[in-house]
Amino acid sequence: MKLRTYAVCGLLLLCGQAVGAQDRDPIGENLFPPELVMQHRQAIGLTDAQKNFIELELQKIQARFMDLQAQLQNEMEALAALLKKERVEEKLVLAQLDKVLKCEGEIKSAHLSVGIAIKNKLTPQQQAKLQELRAATPSPQALQKRFEAKMRQVQAGVLRWQNDGRDPSPIGEVMQQFEPLMKQGKFKEADEVLDRALKMLSDEDNGESPKPEKQGDAAPAPTFQMAAKPRVTSDELKQEIESLKVSRVAWREIAWKSCLLDGLKESRATGKPLLLWVFIDRPADDARC
Amino acid sequence: MFAGAAREAVFSNPEVIRRVNAEFVPVALKAWLMNNPTDDEEGRLYREIGRSKPAPQGICVANSSGKALDWALMFDDDKSMLAFLERGVKRFRDFPDAKKPVTTERYMRFPSMKLPNVNDTQDELPKSTSHARNEGCPANPTPRAGTVIAQVVGRALDAQGKPVADTVRQEHYVEDRFNVAVGMQESLARTVVNAGTSCFKIPASLARQFVNHAYLGQLDVSPQRAPDGGALKLCEFWAQRMSGNENGSILLRIAGKSEVAAAQDESRPDESNDGRRWEHSIKLTWEGFIEMKGARITRLLLAARGSEKLKWGSVFLKGGNDVSCLPGGHPIDLSCDVHYGIFGEPLAR
Numbered sequence: 001m002k003l004r005t006y007a008v009c010g011l012l013l014l015c016g017q018a019v020g021a022q023d024r025d026p027i028g029e030n031l032f033p034p035e036l037v038m039q040h041r042q043a044i045g046l047t048d049a050q051k052n053f054i055e056l057e058l059q060k061i062q063a064r065f066m067d068l069q070a071q072l073q074n075e076m077e078a079l080a081a082l083l084k085k086e087r088v089e090e091k092l093v094l095a096q097l098d099k100v101l102k103c104e105g106e107i108k109s110a111h112l113s114v115g116i117a118i119k120n121k122l123t124p125q126q127q128a129k130l131q132e133l134r135a136a137t138p139s140p141q142a143l144q145k146r147f148e149a150k151m152r153q154v155q156a157g158v159l160r161w162q163n164d165g166r167d168p169s170p171i172g173e174v175m176q177q178f179e180p181l182m183k184q185g186k187f188k189e190a191d192e193v194l195d196r197a198l199k200m201l202s203d204e205d206n207g208e209s210p211k212p213e214k215q216g217d218a219a220p221a222p223t224f225q226m227a228a229k230p231r232v233t234s235d236e237l238k239q240e241i242e243s244l245k246v247s248r249v250a251w252r253e254i255a256w257k258s259c260l261l262d263g264l265k266e267s268r269a270t271g272k273p274l275l276l277w278v279f280i281d282r283p284a285d286d287a288r289c
Numbered sequence: 290m291f292a293g294a295a296r297e298a299v300f301s302n303p304e305v306i307r308r309v310n311a312e313f314v315p316v317a318l319k320a321w322l323m324n325n326p327t328d329d330e331e332g333r334l335y336r337e338i339g340r341s342k343p344a345p346q347g348i349c350v351a352n353s354s355g356k357a358l359d360w361a362l363m364f365d366d367d368k369s370m371l372a373f374l375e376r377g378v379k380r381f382r383d384f385p386d387a388k389k390p391v392t393t394e395r396y397m398r399f400p401s402m403k404l405p406n407v408n409d410t411q412d413e414l415p416k417s418t419s420h421a422r423n424e425g426c427p428a429n430p431t432p433r434a435g436t437v438i439a440q441v442v443g444r445a446l447d448a449q450g451k452p453v454a455d456t457v458r459q460e461h462y463v464e465d466r467f468n469v470a471v472g473m474q475e476s477l478a479r480t481v482v483n484a485g486t487s488c489f490k491i492p493a494s495l496a497r498q499f500v501n502h503a504y505l506g507q508l509d510v511s512p513q514r515a516p517d518g519g520a521l522k523l524c525e526f527w528a529q530r531m532s533g534n535e536n537g538s539i540l541l542r543i544a545g546k547s548e549v550a551a552a553q554d555e556s557r558p559d560e561s562n563d564g565r566r567w568e569h570s571i572k573l574t575w576e577g578f579i580e581m582k583g584a585r586i587t588r589l590l591l592a593a594r595g596s597e598k599l600k601w602g603s604v605f606l607k608g609g610n611d612v613s614c615l616p617g618g619h620p621i622d623l624s625c626d627v628h629y630g631i632f633g634e635p636l637a638r
Binding site: 055058066067070071073074077078081172176192196199200223224226227230231232234237238240241242244245246249250251253254255256257258259260261262263264265266267268270271272273274275276277278279280287288289 | 291292293295296297300301303306309310312313314315316317318319320321322323324325331334335338342343345346347348349350351352353354355357358374377378380381385386395397404405406407408410416417418419420426428429440442443444452456457459462463464465466488507508513514516525527529540542544546564576577578580588590591592628629630631632
């Protein structure tokens with residue numbers, strides 16, 4: 001199977017760039033991201049009114065950001081299309097670049113507005129406490145080393161899963177959170193994402209190559225009483241388990257394909273459009289989603 | 290949350306099921322493949338679909354060349370879901386393939402919240418019908434031979450101790466699956482040999498596999514997915530070799546107890562800071578059998594009974610139709626007795 005490691009190498013680079021870029025941020029260091037405030041809400045004594053205000057600000061800005069991001073994507077694509085031509089019209093490109101920069105500016109303004117609104121809602125004591133808490137985070141160099149080491153462990157674990165024919169999608173799902181967190185400077189949260197991926201990959205949790213159990217495992221007695229005889233035989237238990245399962249459930253009534261190539265082939269043969277359900281896990285068969 | 294909510298609120302709707310089966314080729318694509326496309330021809334198709342995506346997950350109508358026609362993340366109401374399908378069919382009639390450039394229309398919520406369109410690049414797309422050389426379908430990786438595929442089913446019980454009739458919502462009825470790797474089976478075999486005829490503790494890694502999959506609700510409420518990994522307060526599984534073995538097979542009797550709890554709220558914004566709030570605790574008593582031949586499990590049978598508490602919400606959940614808030618799901622407040630079953634057999638070659 002082809003190596004799919006979530007562009008781990010790229011993420012390794014990102015570790016360096018993002019952490020390094022945080023050496024000095026004269027704007028960011030004077031504002032408080034909503035996540036930081038919420039994360040330390042108990043430590044700074046955030047009131048319900050302040051909390052509700054922040055939640056409301058976030059709700060308002062969420063739709064606006066989606067819209068601006070989509071606009072930015074469109075303008076970037078238009079810029080790329082202009083640059084793709086053999087002869088590039090400088091005037092057109094620069095005009096399009098202005099549109100891209102305008103979009104980026106609006107995104108930055110929106111970010112800044114939220115930051116200002118939140119800061120103005122906090123008391124000077126709360127602001128001082130948050131600065132203290134922020135200063136207590138590890139140095140960028142230490143973080144970078146830690147991230148790189150963990151990322152290599154994730155990469156090795158994913159390779160191991162792939163070599164064993166296991167589906168690394170769940171790790172991919174978790175790792176998708178890493179890059180945005182790094183870009184937002186949320187290193188603690190990014191670190192926790194790496195820890196979660198490593199936990200999922202760990203031998204102990206997934207047992208691909210479990211360590212030998214200690215010989216002493218047989219020694220201690222159970223903390224509960226094992227009945228003298230089993231309640232049922234294995235065949236009776238199988239029946240009991242089967243009786244729990246419902247074969248005809250509504251969500252299995254659609255015959256989902258999982259292969260894009262098969263879907264396109266059938267679409268061409270039948271003249272029907274594809275309906276793509278893009279999802280993180282595997283909801284189309286006997287699995288949780 | 291999106292996939293679970295979409296399955297419950299959209300793809301369990303009888304009229305949606307009827308129309309999808311009659312008028313579409315339904316394909317469930319893993320977001321991971323779309324968001325991390327390979328550099329081969331298949332990867333180019335995934336990349337083209339992903340190019341216009343409004344979010345990492347969603348519902349999309351595409352034409353036979355793999356050009357996205359419409360995306361939606363949510364719907365105003367049940368009628369809007371059908372209107373979205375109708376619109377997809379109509380646009381497919383106008384743009385069945387890549388002969389004409391097509392603009393992708395995108396909706397945060399169909400039809401009331403529209404996002405900007407995405408223009409066609411008019412790049413020629415491959416017409417691949419097979420995967421890259423020597424490789425299987427990336428959406429269906431094949432586990433190693435001998436891997437035990439374990440299927441899990443879980444039911445919420447009513448006040449009379451009977452399974453709740455609803456099988457759409459995962460907090461009432463859940464199916465899940467996990468693999469018991471060959472290495473883990475070998476580890477169990479070594480423990481069996483060392484124990485002789487004594488009662489012995491099964492390997493912790495295997496015990497945790499059982500416990501990790503026995504919970505009601507969507508993936509997001511897995512205790513393992515809590516920012517701190519959840520608290521495994523108790524996970525003790527004992528085994529005893531039973532007599533009457535035939536053909537070198539042995540039968541192990543299993544008994545166990547487990548207790549797990551986890552929680553998350555917006556003060557720990559790890560999950561993309563989406564405002565989720567949940568609490569989950571599960572207490573179970575286990576019984577069952579493992580049949581082994583040599584170092585391999587030939588049959589796994591486990592049942593568990595106990596109680597479960599689950600609460601799910603989000604700062605963004607304000608009520609209304611479930612289809613209008615697919616990323617957030619619906620509120621859950623469950624406290625009931627539960628019954629789980631796990632049945633596993635080795636993967637057929």
